Amino acid sequence: VQPEALKEFLHRRHLRLTAERLAVLQAFVSAKKMLTPHELHALVADANVGLTTVYRVLELLTKHRCAQPFLVEGEVRYAFCSEEHHHHFICLSCHAVAEIFDCPEPVAADLPQGQVQYHALDFYGRCSACLEGGSPC
Numbered sequence: 001v002q003p004e005a006l007k008e009f010l011h012r013r014h015l016r017l018t019a020e021r022l023a024v025l026q027a028f029v030s031a032k033k034m035l036t037p038h039e040l041h042a043l044v045a046d047a048n049v050g051l052t053t054v055y056r057v058l059e060l061l062t063k064h065r066c067a068q069p070f071l072v073e074g075e076v077r078y079a080f081c082s083e084e085h086h087h088h089f090i091c092l093s094c095h096a097v098a099e100i101f102d103c104p105e106p107v108a109a110d111l112p113q114g115q116v117q118y119h120a121l122d123f124y125g126r127c128s129a130c131l132e133g134g135s136p137c
């Protein structure tokens, strides 16, 4: 992802652009896997970004539905999400995230309990790189 695209991304969502935020966003987008806030923080250690900033960016992105938190084996990990509706395939070995744009459009939009506004459906397993590499889980 180009820095220009990320600036545009922040601008369109009326998020204040700072060098720190940009560094966090850049690292997050290019990771292509789900990260804990601490892992993301480690990626931007060179840029002198505080852990508080990392949490704040993840919070903002989540609020704007550009990131999604997942609970994986007791840890909260965040994945960057593109705008189009999608589902996820998550590798439990390396935490790679693939977006799946095929939507099974599950069941009814209206249920006796209320009206569905959105849905989430995620698949967990091992990615092809991990299967081929035969790395231990």
Ligand SMILES: [Zn+2]
Pocket: 068, 079, 080, 081, 082, 086, 087, 088, 099
């Ligand atoms: Zn996503």
Ligand SMILES: [Zn+2]
Pocket: 091, 092, 093, 094, 095, 096, 126, 127, 128, 129, 130
């Ligand atoms: Zn994997």
Ligand SMILES: [Zn+2]
Pocket: 085, 086, 087, 102, 103, 104, 105, 119, 121
């Ligand atoms: Zn769907």
